[in-house]
Amino acid sequence: MNQFPFNPKDSPQIIHELLLRMKVKDAMSRKIHTVSKKNTFRDVQHIMREHKISGVPVVEHDRLVGIISLDDLIRAFDNNYVEDKIEKYITKDVVYLEEEMPLAIAISYFNKYPFRRFPVISKNKKLVGILTSRDILVKLISELDKEISALEEKITVPPVSIDNELNADFLVKRYDFENAGNASSSVKRLLEEKNISPKIIRRVGIITFELEMNIIIHSLGGKIIVNMDPEKITIIAKDRGPGIPNIELAMEEGFSTANEWIRNIGFGAGMGLPNVKRFSDEFEIQSEVGKKTVVKSIVYLNKE
Amino acid sequence: MPELKLKEIVNTIHCNIITEGEKDFIENIVASSLISDVLIVDKENILLITNLASPQIVRTADMIGANMVLLTNGKVVPEDMHKAAKEVKIYLLQTDLMLFEACYKIGKLYFEKK
Secondary structure, three states, rough: OOOOOHHHHHHHHHHHHHHHOOOOOOOOEOOOOOEEEEEEHHHHHHHHHHHOOOEEEEEEEEEEEEEEEEEHHHHEEEEOOOOOOOOHOOOOOOOOOOOEEEHHHHHHHHHHHOOOEEEEOOOEEEEEEEHHHHHHHHHHHHHHHHHHHHHHHOOOOOOOOOOEEEEEEEEEOOOOOHHHOOOHHHHHHHHHHHHOOHHHHHHHHHHHHHHHHHHHHHOOOEEEEEEEEOOEEEEEEEEEEOOOOOOHHHHHOOOOOOHHHHHOOOOOOOOOHHHHHHHHHHHEEEEEOOOOEEEEEEOOOOOO | OOEHHHHHHHHHOOOEEOOOOOOOOEEEEEOOOOHHHOOOOOOOOOEEEEEOHHHHHHHHHHHOOOOEEEOOOOOOOOOHHHHHHHHOOEEEEEEOOOOHHHHHHEEEHHHOOO
């Protein structure tokens, strides 16, 4: 079957909205190869082969008058009229899309008709493009990419918390030195609002900062999660890889795999993990090559 | 523990005050240009003397609870470093003195009080 791979109505709200917001003209391909009624099936065959396409619109004074598909061409071969002009074989009632239609409507066309491509016409009936389901998917993915980036920007705002509880998580991106320390600064501010002792705040701040820098310098990106209950503060750093080959070595003071430019800006002295352990009451690390690294650090509130 | 006031520091080394902070005194001094070394410090009310001109050094200072950062070697304060100092509300000072000279002059003042 030629069904579109998903139903926009059952999809997440964002996809539904995007497909309503985006027009056919945003996704269609504007590079069109056309023929006139006077061309032969042989001409169509050459165009299809040369441009690797499977449908060629037929135009007359910029107006769309029909379309020749691969199926039509095969039929011409089967019935031996490849050298004939296409004139008398083109279907008059060709199904087309209008450039101002939302993509959601275009998708319904792909489900309703057996065609794999639709010519697109402008308000004044001129042929302006051609739309395939691939065009829609490519456009949708690039728009989703933008939407997700915008959402990620908002994520760093920590959620509101009550009294002596805290629940915050921060996205940390690889090599994002510009925002390095933002998560730790936010954690520090949140703890200050809760009147935690400066000594504890300093320890949690340093732990968070070291872990944040580790994610930025050494991982593919990850997350810092900070939880507080009346008894303790738990800091968890999770990344997406690539994992630590030798944890024992990584825990040794002075061991670092950081490169020259990272050392030049003052990092990479190989003190990170040992320092996290030094300031933690409890410390745990899990890692394996090719897998994510998880570091868990606990600081007790009433253990001075 | 000896305490140095901002005014005493400014009068001694004639540094520029780039941003205003919340606490105008210090009790401990750390001099380093390696963030990792700064993060090991377990003291309070610190003056961090450094020749590293980056927003990260300011954030590091904030993490260890420093009250002031002094940038030496006549380095120009980059825009992002300036912004970071304003954000975390610590004093950012700047001097043409080299790291060693700045340490010597402030150190003399500090240890005489001890």
